[in-house]
Amino acid sequence: MLQLIRRYALMLLVRPIARLLFGLDVIGKEKLPAQGPAIVAANHNSHVDTIVLLCLFPSKLLPKLRPVAAADHFDKGGFGSWFSRNVIGIIPIKRGGASRSEDVLLGAKEALMRGEILVVFPEGSRGEPEEMTRFKTGVARLVEFCPEAAVTPVYLQGAGRSLPKDAKLLVPFNCTAVIGDPLSWTGSHHGFVDELRARIEALKAQAPPLRWK
16 A cells, blocks of 8 residues: 555556656666666766656656665655655665674665665765765675676766755756666676766766757
8 A cells, every 4th residue: 555655646647747847858768677676776966866767757766766865854754754665665765873793785685675776875865966976885786796787887967056055045956867787786886886986977978058948
């Protein structure tokens, strides 16, 4: 029942509002994974990035989409936490204070084992609009754990203008998603994230000029 509620909440509430506010141009949509286990990795400039990525997929896949999100932002209790977990479907990841014996990626690994599609942001936190920071190796560790889960790179353009880091007011701007060919496990954590970042940088170069909605 909860999965049904999540699917229809995303279909009838979250996605229509997002499309109205941001529009959405998509380049290379056919390259998105049609089933899991799989990972979609994108640059991260805004809290609306996750919603934009959820808008890329057909409604039948919404129950399988699991955004990986920072627990300190999205799992602090109350309605916001409930909404993030049960409607957006996040897998909360602890970014600090974990013990050495604790596997902070356990929830994401379990989702891959269930055949779900993870949505991840390798930078770990939001950067400045249209700029990318250093990629962390968490996504590489997930692919090492589940090598059959290819990683599809996505460059998001415009979301950082709509709701940049520390902004309180959302401004409607058109957003574009440029989707690349999937990347498989290379055998090296740092080599993998370097290749993934290079591919997203190449997608950025293919993105059309920024425009107002």
